[in-house]
Amino acid sequence: MTKMAPGGFTERMTDEMAMQVLARSPFSLVLSDPHQPDMPIVFINEAFTAATGYAEEDCLGQNCRFLQGPKTDQAAVRKIRAALEAGVETTVDILNYRKDGAPFWNRLLLAPVHGPDGNIEFFSGVQKVLTPEEVRKSDGLRVSELQHRVKNHLSMVVSLLRMHGRGADKAVSDSLATVSRRVNGLALLYDQLTYRDGEHEDAVVLGDYLGRIADSIGELTGRTDLALKLTADRFIVPLATAVPLGLIYSEIVTNAMQHAFDDAASGTLTTTVAEKPDGGFVISVADDGRGMPPGTHWPQDSNLGGTLVLQMCQTLDADLKVAGATRGTTVTLTLPAAAREMH
Incomplete structure (x- = not known):
């Protein structure tokens, strides 16, 4: 189970089972809290650690900029900063660095996560490590498609977790397995939405x-x-x-x-x-x-x-x-x- 930063995520979503689901989800995920100074990371999952080499003790309480390095494009950084300030989703390919110093291209799908009152509770970053072939083809990426995916899928994840909370009468292990399968299903939908030749771009x-x-x-x-x-x-x-x-x-x-x-x-x-x-x-x-x-x-x-x-x-x-x-x-x-x- 990934730990939470003090005063952060668990104060507003305390369902431990929901946190286990996010921790084990197949996509690399990081959550930052805009209500704290410098918008620190308050949650990472296992896939994030696998992708970057950074463990939870390296990340919690830190701003995500530690992934940047000497060759990170500052235009991409400015695009991220502008989206955070405006409270909107965005997609950007950015050169990041693993803990061991190895550079990698990261396709970051950044989006606000809204609470029941409509206010922004967190910012989520879904990350995909790009292969050399994907980097070469990145100029043709359908940004609008990825923005649709972020907005709709993360909303569904939140919805699933809330529905799970209303079904707490079921056995914990059975409920966790059920919700985990559906989170895996969301990752499957990501894969199957990939553009195919002859399809409309949106x-x-x-x-x-x-x-x-x-x-x-x-x-x-x-x-x-x-x-x-x-x-x-x-x-x-x-x-x-x-x-x-x-x-x-x-x-x-x-x-x-x-x-x-x-x-x-x-x-x-x-x-x-x-x-x-x-x-x-x-x-x-x-x-x-x-x-x-x-x-x-x-x-x-x-x-x-x-x-x-x-x-x-x-x-x-x-x-x-x-x-x-x-x-x-x-x-x-x-x-x-x-x-x-x-x-």
């Missing part, structure tokens, strides 16, 4: 995107015995739709893979994506598993996962229906034409 081809998510979940769950089928009309959706929609879809697919089939049973999971005449679209996910038990009303009677699905459906103004039978379950998600509008 959108994804929906069928391709869902296919990538389903394949990744199959690998994560180890269900290589399940056949994944996809039939999709080809159209794009904006990132503002793709992020929550991808989270809903990952919940549906993961739920089916974990509960619709016996451990030793093979089966088929079929996804259909179809446009509607009015410009909306329908996503159908059908399995040929054992069906839901009588009296089950997913997602209403599910805790964290169901709450998340219902919240994201409300965000998208989407209609969700679940039809179960003695063999198989079909989940149908209908979205309006507005979900495809680019802003």
